[in-house]
Amino acid sequence: MRSGFSMGWLLSFQLAAADVLVIESYRSQFEWDKSYLFGIHEELNPSIELATFEMDTKRIPMNQFDDAAEAAWHAYRQHQPKVVVLGDDNALRLMLPKLYDQPISIVFLGINDNPRHLLSEFSGQAKVTGILERPLFVRNLSEISRVLGRTDLRIKVMFDSGVTSKIAGEYIVTQFEQIKAGLGIDVSVHNIATFREWQAQVNQAQSQGVDAIFVGLYHTIIDDQGHNVAASTIMKWTNQHASVPLFGFWDYAVGKGKTAGGVVLFGESQGRTVAQLVNRILNGEDAGLIPIKIGTQGRAIYSRSEMTRWQLKPPLQWQALE
Template sequence: MRPWLCLLFLLSFPALANKVLLIESYHSGFAWDKSYVEGIKQTLQAGIEFDSFQMDTKRVPPTEYEKMAELAFVKYIEYKPDIVILGDDNALKYLWPKLYDEPISVVFLGINSNPREVLKNYRGQAQITGVLERPLFVKTIGELKRLIPGEQMNVRIMFDSGVTSHIARQYIERQYSLIHSNLGVDVEIVSARTQNEWQESILSAPDDGFSVVIVGLYQTLVDNTGENVPADEIIVWTNQNSTIPVFGFWDFAVASDKAAGGVVLFGKSQGVTAGQLVNKIVNGESARSIPIQIGNQGNAIYSKAAMAKWGLTPPSHWQAID
């Protein structure tokens, strides 16, 4: 083939940006991360080189977040990716100020906060888009009212005191204040810092007048020595010791020895959506032209064993996971 024909052939196809770096706020052992990483990997088109860095902010203290962000940025410098994926709020908060003027595209996922509050202060050549994550509070309450009929439902919602929990709590509080009179449900939100605080709130819930517990996030709880408590230990204990039904907002909280069910968010769907956005950028679209999206609206799932533990019959449209 003549040289000019070769050049014409090459120019007729967009240049592929084939190096992608994922910066995770958390760690590979966290079920949410496992799930969305699976979604990303199965969605990215062939030929894309992929690597990741874990900030581990579910387990290291907040005083270490900036240090972990510096290490993530070192990884970025060494890897030289064309596209960076920022997983969850801490990655966006701590890395966008370092990446905003780099010649790259950025895709975020799992963001509970308003990303514009972070983005507005840092405008440069980096282009950014992504997918938001919102707890399905109203949908969950609506389903629970049908599942557990009665004149009055009182719900205690449990969170840890981490950054994402704080943001998710604010979002739920805003929704609740807007439609409290329509729900016919009284809600209290607890932010526990320690394992003991969590356990006391679970055990006291019936005496405090609550009929249902919904667990949010529980990955940053510490024991009486200040050490992080494994997340599964928290949710399994909750299943074993709660005398009232326990439901969840995230899929990783639902299992035979965990929460009974709920209208839940799936990490995998966030990963799939983020992967689709990366593919669009690889194929020539500008990240700046791709609208920020709200993730999949969730599915109602349940564990047969956990439902039976609390004597509940799941609605026919809920999906069994065991």
């Protein structure tokens, strides 16, 4: 018998046929998903029928991931799309084994992991292309040194303990190891499971000699009872209790009451690029011949109120928010 979550999933989509089915790792109310879905809708040919399905893997426990994948598979069979868009790592990891031998095109976005092994293991009828997502860490180090007016910095990078966060954290460590010689910068990356540990990391920053905190992903944090803590609660608490400036890697983390700024990734840009690929595929282009690319369209943005709070002056090229 399926769990209550699965029954909710099975009732959450319409059964009409669709040209394109977007299977979200997370949910449409999540700011990243909301942003890339907006980009898809803006760029997609208006004649194309689009459906979405939410796996909600930021909030459900990992032991329900297989149920979510099964429900997404059921949605695929009901919609019978020509193209499936897989949003983020969990959707690709859970759904490619189910979809790889279907007569469809698959376009992925927001993938932090290296998909090469997965794509070689599950190779069949489906034609696959997509966009990789990489936090713009090296660019941020350079820009934050300018903002803080120093190069001898100690930076703390904080992520939750979700699958995507662990992959992103490993990528940042690898990037830093390649460039750290002679920089005089110290970087520590933390994957954090509980709100209590998150709070401790923030509270200890100043006494540890940390000059700035980068807030990565913070959406799978749990409380002492094992319940998911709302992302807005985590960001609000972090902003109110931080003793050093906060910066971000994603656009939704920057703003009044959030982080002060950063060279950030935008879900909208990945959504627009995916929609352009889908348009090409539905016009007859072979998805298997479209190269996988890395999304590099980062933008330097800052919050006026947060920069003022920390008495920092952003570079002139940065785009201002409230």
